[in-house]
Amino acid sequence: MTLTPEAWPAPSPDRLADAVAGLAERVGEGDIRAQLHALSGVLRNLGRESLDGEARGRLGAELADAVTAGDERRTIVLMRELARIDRAAVRAVDWSAASGA
């Protein structure tokens, strides 16, 4: 028999996000609907910020060195790489829905 390390299995962020987005669509009040869509976006991204932590740390340190050294060309190259990694980890928020439009 395999035991899970947790006392109970946590729901996945995606499942929670889908449920909250579904709830949002059943709400009549625009303000509440917008809030629920925003919450759905937050839930969908829980835990994702830690992706590629090692590469982020290395690039961040190299970027800090380049800025200190005044090496502008290298600074921009490293900014581009680091920003690309961070953006790739994010699941887009539906801002049209979350803005209450």
Added chain:
Amino acid sequence: MGHGLAEWLRGRGVGATVEVLGRATVGLSQETWFVRVTTATGDVEAVLRLPTPASGRRAIVTQRMALQAVAGTGVPAPELLWFDDGDQTPFSRPFIVMTRVAGTVPVGWHEVPEPTRTRLAEQAIEALAALHDLDPSPLGEPVTPGSDLERLGRRLDRVGPLPPVLTGAIAWLAHRIPDPPVRPAIVHGDFRMGNLVVDGDRLTGVLDWEMAAPGDPLSDLGWCFIPVWETAGVDEQALVRRYAERTGGVDPERLHWHRVLGYLRLAYYALAGARAFDGGRSDDFRLAALRLQLPVTLDRLAATLAGDPVA
């Protein structure tokens, strides 16, 4: 709320009843209420705006001054009906009442289909050029690009350790601060689709004047193309050319600097919003979600600096 405003009007010789129709759901700072003011001459659909602790009372006073400065010009804006800059009001804070402009406010340009999008974008550029042609002196001393960067830098310092990409952008901006503009203008401060009212294919009003100040007009031009949410999908080069024809020219390097500064500002909003939620100063989930827009903004900033297309 409605009774308080009616009493205030009565104190100024205006007999009126005020019906509160609802509260706007869009907007993260000030309180915005839709009201109907009925006087002897008829009904007026109006908007009551109040400051919040997040916006500060100054935001309402600035908005009042800006609306007065653009009144009767070619800039489409709500008409200021009544205001009180003091705290001795029915709401214990300053307020303005302005006409409700007919139309809707799309979240971004991407939400408007072509060819309406291009037509509206052209009208927006015309309105911006008209705004920048007005005398800015009633709004005070001009803000220079250097002081703009310095102020933003101080704000960023207050939100805690910065992402390395932002540190790189600040260093880039600090090495290239443009001279003060030869001809300062009234800068709206948040001129973008989310603050424009449209009615079909007609731009009917520019909203949210609380950040208006005299300054470098190209800061507005740079900001209006920065994607707050989705990319705009407008022909930016053609629109900049149009603006240049109306105003006498655009310095591309200066515009580029302001564009990078605009991304820095957008990143600040994301960080400050997330901080307000984390610190318990707001329970607005949209502020919590703003942190997820930060990596998108930083990627666009880095692409802009590298001369790559912004996606």
